[in-house]
Structures are given as C-alpha cells and as structure tokens.
Amino acid sequence: MSDLIQKIKSLSEEYFEEILEIRRHIHANPELSFQEHETANFIENKLSEFGITNFERIADTGVTFCLEGREPGKTIALRADIDALPILEANDVSYKSKNDGVMHACGHDVHTSNLLGVAKILSQLTDQFKGTIKFIFQPAEEKSPGGASILIKDGVLENPVPERILGQHVMPLIPEGKVGFRPGKYMASADEIYLTIKGKGGHAAMPETFIDPIAIAGQIIVSLQQIVSRIANPKIPSVLSFGKIEGGNINNVIPNEVKIDGTFRTFDETWRKEALQKVRDISTSIAQAMGGSCEVHIAPGYPFLVNDEQYTVKNIAAAKEYMGAENVVDLGLWMAAEDFAFYTHEVPGCFYRLGTRNESKGITSGVHTPTFNVDENALKTGMGLMSYLAIHELNS
Ligand code: NI
Secondary structure (H helix, E strand, C coil), X not given: CCHHXXXXXXXXXXXXXXXXXXXXXXXXXXXXXXXXXXXHHHHHHHHHHXXXXXXXXXXXXXXXXXXXXXXXXXXXXXXXXXXXXXXXXXXXCCCCCCCCCCECXXXXXXXXXXXXXXXXXXXXXXXXXXXXXXXXXXXXXXXXCCHHHHHHHCCCCCCCCCCEEEEEEEEEEEECCCEXXXXXXXXXXXXXXXXXXXXXXXXXXXXXXXECHHHHHHHHHHHHHHHHHHHCCCXXXXXXXXXXXXXXXCCCEECCEEEEEEEEEECCHHHHHHHHHXXXXXXXXXXXXXXXEEEEEEECCCCCEXXXXXXXXXXXXXXXXHHCHXXXXXXXXXXXXXXXXXXXXXXXXXXXXXXXXXXXXXECCCCCCCCCCCCCCHHHHHHHHHHHHHHHHHCC
C-alpha cells in the first residue's frame, strides 16, 4: 500500500466521528430543493472550522471553493448534492428529521458530509498534489430543472475550468465497504408527460350523445406503449410509464376530462426528441379521431448521464488500489435520472456508487422511501476514496 493511501486512510479514520456527527446534524435538519439556507450556512461554518475561508455562494444556496495544491496544474471538480425530499421519516433514530415531512431519503446528507470530510482531508494534503480541486456543494438535485443546470449557467464550470468532474452517490443495493462504477452511459434521461384528454360528459346510458374521455384515455395509453415496443430502436433502452390517471366520479356518468401523468426515459438525445414528438402526435390524433381533444404538456427533465470511458476506467483502477479489487463492482444501466448528468455533457465526468447496505443491521430500504438509511461506516470509505481519486487524477 502506498504512503499516500496509508495517509488518507488514517485521516479518514481520525475524522470519522466528526464527519458522522456532521452527517447526523444534516440528516436531522433537512431542507427541500432550492431552500437549503441553513444547510449552506452549516457547510460554510464547518469549512471555516477546517480553516477554509475562500468559499463563495452560487445560485443562492450553493457553496463552492477551490483548494490549491503545491504547484499549478490541472483543475478537477468534486460535487455533492445537499437537498432533501418531501417524505415523512419513519426511522426511529436519535438523529431523526426535526423537519416533519422533509427527509434526507436519498443520502444527500451523506454526500454533503462526505465532501466536507474530503475537504478536511485534502486541506491536510496540499503538499501531495499539484493543481486545483474545485468543491461544489450543489442545491436542488431533486427538483426540475435541477440545481446542476442552474449552477452551470451561473458559471460553476468556469474560472477555473475543471478538466474532470467526480460525483458519488449512495447505493443501498451495494454492501457497505464496496463501490460500483460503470464506464459510458449509466443513467437515463427523464421527461415528465402530462396529458389532458377532453370529451363531453353526460349520462353513461347515452354514450351516443357524448364523447367519452375515459375510452379515449384507454386507447391512448395502449397506443403510446407502441412507441417503446415498435418504434424504439431495441438497442436503445426506453421506458414509458404512467403513474397517475384521474377522471370521473361515479360509475354512471361520463366525465368531461381525464388527466394522465407519466415519464419517458432513455439514453439517446435524438431518440428522446423523436419519442416525445410521437407522444404528442399519437395522443392528439387518437383523441381527435374519437371526437375529443388532447392537450400534451412535456416538462423536460435531466439528460442521460454518461461516464467518460477513459476517466472512469482510470478511476476503477485507482479504486482497486485503494479498496482492493474485490470491493469494486460493475454497475448495470440504471433507468433513474440524476442531474449530475448535466455536468457530464460539459466536462468528462465520473459518477460512481458508494455501497451503504448492511443486512445484519437491517439497513436495506431503497432511496426515496420513509425508512431509507445508510450504514454510516460508508462515510469512511466515501471520504477516503474520493480524496484518493482526486489526488490520483491530479498527479497523473
Ligand atoms: Ni439522490
């Protein structure tokens, strides 16, 4: 084991209790997307305690700063998201959310405390690397249009321009002590679809007099599935799911209107545009053919997330040095979306997964559930590995 790895491991060990307390404080005080005011203040206070004072606000609740190495060189960026979700926590823990109905159910408390740990470790090791490390504490990963897109517009990738960007996310499917990587495309784009089907309501006994939006909705749902099964290139994974349908009040009245909400996910920008146009065309023409109409509203979400092949393969090798090859696993494609994707279309990036599962402690719940939690030992791995990957890239 190299001296550097030894040093980082012992600093991770030394700072672990402190970072654990930070994680619990953030977990107990979650804030929703774009409202992370106390979280941003807390991050700044901790950085000041660590002797880091050159931080700046970006997009109101984002915090960013640069750490300089022993001599000029490349710049790389490290990013953590800091927002929580509108979920009522069901965990019975001493650090349970004090903000009822808001919860760190996606591990962004872990990402934030982890990046503070990385800042503390790397601020002790500036003689070990050349170049610049830009830290990005990013608001609003969970809410469209995504904090990342706003930070990019506000210049987070300028002055200095990072040549690489690294992000880490908890993964309750991977045991604590392991991490996962995937070179190339990893997570899907996701767009929101809102259909409003209009007919003409009346007594259900006289359908010939009215236009039934429920019957039209049925046709539209079935036909839209043809986009994935018949029109999509089978080599490009696509998902079209409807999670909400709303219309009518009673068995014997044809309603005026039906609303259907859904999501479309895929891994190709050209196909993404084409598929959404098909959703528009098919929905409006079916409704029209059946005598009604359909309004289609599409709220664009995040693009697909692509991990730079070379950079990711390099990080896999470095992670194996740090953790042992047996603790670095391969990831499959993931149909969920993540706003880190915006960065990966600007800068070669790598978004990897930190294992947080521990069956013997009963820590198995998925992200975005009221019982989500992590094995906190993952913080040690998380801050150590990210510190090592940062230095490894700058010195190579
Ligand atoms: Ni998340």
